[in-house]
Amino acid sequence: MSKAVDYLNEKLHEVAPDLKIVKDLGWGEGVRGGRCITDFYREVTFSRELTSEELQKVKEIMREEHCPGWTGVSGYKQEDNLYKFSTTWDSSD
Secondary structure, three states: OOHHHHHHHHHHHHHOOOOOEEEEOOOOOOEEEEOOEEEEEEEEEEOOOOOHHHHHHHHHHHHHOOOOOOOOOEEEEEEOOEEEEEEEEEOOO
């Protein structure tokens, strides 16, 4: 597992003790959006649906450490218990 996956798994008990990660693909290599922009995506399947508060906390945890972007982390529910997250790195700064 990557450090980002391990970190989320370790911190998840702070969000909700009953919440488990079923599958986490990590941030991956990133997709160049042209010029100096790289977008990173991450898919995580949880053991149950997240509340709005839990989703916010998960995004905060992802942003805290091992986040490849600097724009923060956005995320939304895709289907069932699958959530998609993204962040962007702009190397022009």
